[in-house]
Amino acid sequence: MTAYDYRKIAAIVGEDKIDALRKAGVQIGEKPKKPTTGLLGRWAKHEHYGDVLVIGDKLDECGCALIAFPDPDYPNSVLTPLVILSDLTFPEETTRPEDVPVGEAWLVNVDDGADRECGVVALKFDDDGNWYTREVNGCTTWYDSEVTLIAPLVSARPADPETVTTEKEYAALPAGSIVAGSSSDPFLKNAGIWIGPAATRMSNSEMARKTRRILRWGWGK
Secondary structure: OOOEOHHHHHHHHOHHHHHHHHHOOOOEOOOOOOOOOOOOOOEEEEOOOEEEEEOOOOOOOOOEEEEEEEOOOOOOOEEOOEEEHHHEEOHHHHOOHHHOOOOOEEEEEEEOOOOEEEEEEEEEOOOOOEEEEEEEOOEEEEEHHHEEEEEEOOOOOOOOOOEEOOHHHHHHOOOOOEEEOOOOOOEEEEOOEEEOHHHOEEOHHHHOOOOEEEEEOOOOO
């Protein structure tokens, strides 16, 4: 017998009733565990700060994650506090790949047991649970079970450019923008600096060495 999904049961009866149901013989899956590594570039929700971006790859010695979110007092700046991991809710804790509607694009990790890649853009393209990405070791399609959701992507506004190449174009993008090349990792703009994999920091002039597609304009608002 297949165990019931923990999140669905908890949403109906509350987490405090899970143990009682298990004792009564109801088979319920384990609660999804929060990630502790590979955090850089992952989106989450915080009770007080709302949508936040994790900008540290690992937790610090106290078990806290470094996050970034828009500074409400300064539109072109972000705040970067440390928060307790348990205060963050990641997309896979509330949304499963199979729940994503056809046509939505997400930043995801993919792993089919043989090939794997982190931080790739994926499009849900049919009702059979298939996702399409750029080529990863010859593979471009993945099943729901092979996808870990990181963050939904908001397309650039129609009036905005789809790609950036020059230093001036990179400088014109507002804080919170995300760009990525056809075969490279995404970069987030944070207070005039672009943050990439392993906390790589690049200026607009350094970014101008390559054309990248705009995955999100600003903070998606």
